[in-house]
Amino acid sequence: MSYLKPRNFLLVLALVLALVLIAVIAMRYSPEQQLEAVVKALPKGIDVTLDDIDYTHIEDGKPRWRLVSNQVERRADSGILGLAEPELNFFDEQGEPAGSIRAIQGEVSSDYQAVKLRGDVFFQHVGGYTFQTESLDYDHATQKMTTEAHVLMVADGMRLEGKGMTAYLQEKRLQLNADVDGFLDPGKMK
Secondary structure: OOOOOHHHHHHHHHHHHHHHHHHHHHHHOOHHHHHHHHHHHOOOOEEEEEEEEEEEEEEOOEEEEEEEEEEEEEEOOOOOEEEEOOEEEEEOOOOOEEEEEEOOEEEEOOOOOEEEEEEEEEEEEOOOOEEEEEEEEEEOOOOEEEEEEEEEEEEOOEEEEEEEEEEEOOOOEEEEEEEEEEEEOOOOOO
16 A cells, blocks of 8 residues: 555645645744834834723722823833823722813823823813813922913803913912903802
C-alpha cells in the first residue's frame, strides 16, 4: 500500500499550506507590532491616551466627583492631563449630586489640584442656577473658581452678567469684576 496516492498528497499539501498561512497570520498580528503601531500613533510628548473615560472619585464610600471625557491625554513632560469635551459632576458631603460643569476642552494638573476649562464652559447647580463663560480656572486648595472672560448667570428671578468673576465656594460667594448688568425679581426667586 502506497502513501503517495494523489488524494493523500493533496491532503498533506493542504495541511502544509494551512500551517504556513497560520504562521504568516501570527507573525503579522503579533502583539509587539500592535503595541509599536499604537505608540507611533501617539502625538509627541503624550505618554498615555485614553478614549471614552468615565471615572468616579470616591471618598469614605461616597462619590465626590465624576469625570466623563471623550479623550484624556497625559503629557509626559509635565504630567498634565488634557481633556476633550470633559464633563465633571460634583457631589455634596452626603454623596448626593450637587452640580455639573462641561466644556470643549480642559486640563488637570499632575497633583489634581488645578483644573482649567476652555470653550463653552457651562455650569449647572442642583439649586437651579446656571452660569456660562468661555474659560474657567478652579483651584482646589483655595476652593476658588476664576475667569477673566464674560460670565452669564441665570436663576429663577435673576439674571446677572459681567466681565471677570471669582467664586468663593466655601463661602458660597460670587464676585463679578466689571461691566456688571442684570436684574433681580424677588417675587420669582426661590
